[in-house]
Every structure is written in C-alpha cells, then in structure tokens.
Amino acid sequence: MTDSVIVQLQAVEKIYQQGKIEVPALRGLDLEVRRGEFMALTGPSGSGKTTALNIIGGLDTPTRGKVVVDGRELATLSRGELSRMRRDKIGFVFQAYNLVPVLTAFENAEMVLRLQGVPTAERRQRVMKLLAEVGLEGMEHRKPAEMSGGQQQRVAIARAIAPGPVVTLADEPTANVDSATAEMLLSLMERLNRERDVTFIFSTHDPRVMARARRVIRMVDGKIESDERKE
Amino acid sequence: MSGPRLPTLAWRNIWRNRRRTLITLFSIAFGTLLATLMTGIGDSSYAEMIDHAARLGGGHVIVQHRGYVELPSLDKTVRAEPELLDAIRAEPEVRAVVPRVVGGVMLATSTNNVGAAVIGIDPGVEDRTTLGLVDSLAEGEMFASADDEGIILGKTLAENLDVTLGKKVVYTVTDKSGEITNGLARVSGILETGAVEIDAGMALLPIGALRGVLGYEPDEVTQLAVFVDDHRVSEGLANHLAEQLGDRLGEHGAVLPWFTASPDLAGFVTMKVTGTLIFEIIVTVLIAAGIFNTLFVSVMERMRELGILAAIGFSSRQLFGLVIWESLWLGLCGIVAGVLLTAWPYYYFSTTGFDTSVTMGNDGSAQVSGVTMSQVLYVELYPDHAAYIALAVVVATLAAGLYPAYKAGRVSPVEAIRIV
Numbered sequence: 158m159t160d161s162v163i164v165q166l167q168a169v170e171k172i173y174q175q176g177k178i179e180v181p182a183l184r185g186l187d188l189e190v191r192r193g194e195f196m197a198l199t200g201p202s203g204s205g206k207t208t209a210l211n212i213i214g215g216l217d218t219p220t221r222g223k224v225v226v227d228g229r230e231l232a233t234l235s236r237g238e239l240s241r242m243r244r245d246k247i248g249f250v251f252q253a254y255n256l257v258p259v260l261t262a263f264e265n266a267e268m269v270l271r272l273q274g275v276p277t278a279e280r281r282q283r284v285m286k287l288l289a290e291v292g293l294e295g296m297e298h299r300k301p302a303e304m305s306g307g308q309q310q311r312v313a314i315a316r317a318i319a320p321g322p323v324v325t326l327a328d329e330p331t332a333n334v335d336s337a338t339a340e341m342l343l344s345l346m347e348r349l350n351r352e353r354d355v356t357f358i359f360s361t362h363d364p365r366v367m368a369r370a371r372r373v374i375r376m377v378d379g380k381i382e383s384d385e386r387k388e
Numbered sequence: 389m390s391g392p393r394l395p396t397l398a399w400r401n402i403w404r405n406r407r408r409t410l411i412t413l414f415s416i417a418f419g420t421l422l423a424t425l426m427t428g429i430g431d432s433s434y435a436e437m438i439d440h441a442a443r444l445g446g447g448h449v450i451v452q453h454r455g456y457v458e459l460p461s462l463d464k465t466v467r468a469e470p471e472l473l474d475a476i477r478a479e480p481e482v483r484a485v486v487p488r489v490v491g492g493v494m495l496a497t498s499t500n501n502v503g504a505a506v507i508g509i510d511p512g513v514e515d516r517t518t519l520g521l522v523d524s525l526a527e528g529e530m531f532a533s534a535d536d537e538g539i540i541l542g543k544t545l546a547e548n549l550d551v552t553l554g555k556k557v558v559y560t561v562t563d564k565s566g567e568i569t570n571g572l573a574r575v576s577g578i579l580e581t582g583a584v585e586i587d588a589g590m591a592l593l594p595i596g597a598l599r600g601v602l603g604y605e606p607d608e609v610t611q612l613a614v615f616v617d618d619h620r621v622s623e624g625l626a627n628h629l630a631e632q633l634g635d636r637l638g639e640h641g642a643v644l645p646w647f648t649a650s651p652d653l654a655g656f657v658t659m660k661v662t663g664t665l666i667f668e669i670i671v672t673v674l675i676a677a678g679i680f681n682t683l684f685v686s687v688m689e690r691m692r693e694l695g696i697l698a699a700i701g702f703s704s705r706q707l708f709g710l711v712i713w714e715s716l717w718l719g720l721c722g723i724v725a726g727v728l729l730t731a732w733p734y735y736y737f738s739t740t741g742f743d744t745s746v747t748m749g750n751d752g753s754a755q756v757s758g759v760t761m762s763q764v765l766y767v768e769l770y771p772d773h774a775a776y777i778a779l780a781v782v783v784a785t786l787a788a789g790l791y792p793a794y795k796a797g798r799v800s801p802v803e804a805i806r807i808v
Contacts, residue, residue: 211802211805214699216699216801216802216805217802236704237703237704240698240701240702240703240704241701241703243699243700243701244700244701244702245701248700249696249699249700251696251805255692255693255696255805257397257693257697258404258693259397259400259401259403259404260397260400268700269700269701271393272701272702272706273701316700317700320701
C-alpha cells in the first residue's frame, strides 16, 4: 500500500441554481485521498457528500475550486477525455446497483474492459477471476433479474474494480440490502481494499460502513466538520 | 464466453419491450407491403402501357425524321438501309427492328369517305411482339407479303365505310412530292380491339404497296420501330444509337425514346409515378414516425441507465452509436417482417392480379392516351425498386433514430442518476 495522493480537492464550491435561488452544496471543500484508503463521507442529508462524490468522479463540475484525480485536473479535460478518465481511473458502485438488465453478470462485469479494448482472452480471465473473488462463481450467465440484491451489488463491485481504477466511489452501497448482505458486501470491499489495494470512498449514512472505514469524514452544510483516521 | 459489443447490446435492448417492438415491426412490415404493392402495380401497369404503346406505334425507340413528332407528314422519311438495320440489331438490348410507314389516309368506298390513321407494315417481320393489333384480328387474315393487295380495317371503320371482307376500298394520300394520289385495296381483315379510337380510326396496309403509292424508295420509311424487353433501357439505347448512327441517319434523322415520341403517354406515366412516389414518401414518413416514437420512448425510459453507462465510461459517441444500432436493427427486422408479410400477397397479385372490371363498371378495356390497358392489374416489382424500398426503410429507421441517439449521446450522468 502506498500513500500517494490520488484525489485532491482544493477550495471546491458547488452552487446549484434552483430558479432564482442559489443553493450551495459544497462550501470550500479541501480534501486529499491517498491510494489504498478505505474512507467514508458521512453526514446528514444535504451535507454535500454525494455532490462531493459526483465531483470527484467527474460526473459533476464544481462551481469553483480545483479537482485533481490521478494527477490530472478534471476541469482541463474535454468531454471525451473525461469519459476515458471515468472509464480507466474511476470505479462507480451505486445504491441501486444499476446493472444493465439485458446483460449477464459476466457481461456487466466485463463491459468496461471491452470499452478499454482489453483482448478477449485477458478480459475473460480477469472477469472470471474477479467474479470468483466476489463470490459469484457459477453465476456468470445470470442476468440481474435472476440475482438477489446482494449478488447484483457484487456484480456492480466487480464491474467497478475490473478495469483497475485508482479510486472506487460507492454511493450508499449498502442502502438497498439487508444487514447480513450489507456486512458481507463490506467484508468483500474490505478484502478487495486489503488484497488488491483498491481505494474506496463511500458516501453513507450506514453506521456499519462508518464502523469499518479507516477514515471517516463528517460533512455538514457542504464543509468538513471532522476528519477522523483510525489505526 | 465473450461479452456483447454495441450491436449485440442494441439487439438485446430492442427486445426489452417485446410487444412495443413487435408493433413497430408490424407497422414497418405493413408499410413495406403497401409500398411494394403500389410500386409493383405501377411497375407492371406502366410497363404494360408503354409496351402496348410501343407495339401500337413506333416501338420503344423510334428512328424517324427529326420533324415528324411536331408535324407528322408522309414526306418526312428516313432510309432503312440494311447496314443501318444491322447496326441497330447488333445492340444487345434490341429485340426487334421493324420498318413502318405511318400517316393519315382518306378511305373511300362507293358509299362513304372516312379519314383514318394508317400503318404500313411488313408482315414478314411483324408479329404480336411488335404489333399488338395482330392479336385483334377478328376476321380475315394478315397480309401474305409486303406487296399484298389487302387492307385491314378497324371494325367500326369498316362499318362506317359499309364494307366487309373482300370489298374494295380506295385510299387517298399525299405523296412524297406533295401530290394527292391514291391506291386500291381489298378488305382482307377486320380489327376488333374494343378501343374506340382504334376500331373507328385505324387501318393497316402492306408497306410495299403503300410505298408504291407514296413514291417511296424500297427502303424508305417514316419510322424504324425498335423494340426492347425492358422499356427502362429506352432512353440509354436511344442516346447510344443516336451517337452510333449519327452519320448513317443523316442530318434529318433522329433517334427518340418512346416518351419523346409519345408525350401524352409519357405525361400520364410521369403523373402516376409521381403520385406513387408521394404515396411512398407518406408511407416512409409514417414508418419513420413509428420508429421514432418507439426509440424516443425507449431512450427516455432508459435515461438513468444511459447516464450510468456514461458514468462508467461510455463515450457520447458510443451511446449515440448504441441507439443508432437499435434503430438499424429495427429497420432490418422490419424489412424481414415486411418480406414475410408481403410474400404471399405479392405472389397472389403477381399471378392472379386485381380484376378492376367490376369497379370500373364496363367489360371492355381501359384506354390511356389511346393505349389499351388490361383491366387486370398485376404486381411486378423491378428488382432495383425492391432495393429502393428496402433502402428507404433502412434510411427512414436511421433518420428516425438520429434524435433519440443524440439525446442518448448528450445524457448528463449526474442528472440521469438522480432519476428514480
């Protein structure tokens, strides 16, 4: 595990325009995330944690401030470059899994590798290994509708980390599953963090996630209220 | 095991809502059926009409005096020299070349005088494929030779002249030098076509006998009628012959396609073809509207999913391509469905045809610009027109997919992900 900075936010502000009213979501956020971290952004609804995640992931743009991911400032990237940055450097795990319903578990997990142009044999090998790691061996041919929520989220995790991103962003990944499944998913992500050096940033309300995270940042009103690191 | 490429993903996407896709495919197939039948009837009936006109008049391509179309006159002639005929016959599209003398004549008997159109024919080279009137010989027989003494009259014309087979008729014409001259013939045949203009106003004479009366040289004609199997080559053949035969035709000779020589019929066909084209455009627009609706609704339903795809690395171009592939699949499946839906009706109407005699309210034949038409309409689509219909379906589907694909390509991941 290295300690190089892979995500850097400097004085990031985000203001949403609702009609004539300006609604600030982030108010001068400064944050550094190092490779291999397993951290949680927490806070009440409207505190800005999902907005922060979206901005780190290049899904949204800040109103002011600077966002650097893997050494590249996102504001300088074209639309196409940003797509490639998301494809190659950033993994996403969503609350509602968001798998493509017409694709099998294998196809969902390998989709980004195909976009990257990874050769068929290598793609197959990597995805099969990954699906086995997330506990889905033998379920490669199942479509999302044929899997439980926990299984779908495991496919989503496999899809997110298959390309080898520098950071994986998980927005409320345990919100739609029962406690046992949530614990299992967290154990899985912990293991992937430990064994594969996958950096995870969670946006969460879930105390189980906060309990397992090695760094917990509490946000209130678009600012960091506390930044706690655990040993 | 290998995952899906864009075409595969698009293929699976179109079957997500099976019922909607099937309804869309049916609308494409039904549009294809309508377009095929309409175009096929047009192709068949215009070809029949043009062939009728060609067999009644100067062929699909006409070699004649340059001034004959504007002011037909028996002094406007060309020379049908053997070398010229051989050169025309050498063209691969040419089925037959026959010499004709066509003009106006005054017919007289002891009781009556009647004006008529006359065609001087060489019975040795004419048959039903060059002269449609051969099939309409109700009484008597065709001339034995080009110098036969007979005359064949339309049935009504014979009645008006009060003659029957074997009776004498004097025909008066203006000869090549402008003098009025006449010849004597015996009625050797009666034509009955059902077409008023022909039955009451047409006479056939042996070309040799007519040439003698007119003072023509043995190879002199008012027109050389050139026949082909497919009327669509007429224009190209006429241009080619004009180029090839320029010197042999002399300064007065011209080579014309049927539509220049028969402007009335050409105008009618153009009008009908334009009508069919407008109908086909309407059908194509309706097909495109159906596909647009399907794709647009499908894209709007999947905005969240498309946003997720954009989030995980799909480029705008790939999302655009995905929806274009979906529209292309719809178009291709629509063509297959169209072929399946059209096959039996096409077979039926190409062999049995539509009998329009009941709706047209008479038992004779219809006439267009003096051309007799069968009342049974057949469907016979030219292969290139079938290809155009298929191409129109594909182009319509792709065009219909452009805006939905654009919407997909412009999806904002962060906004799409917020959609619940």
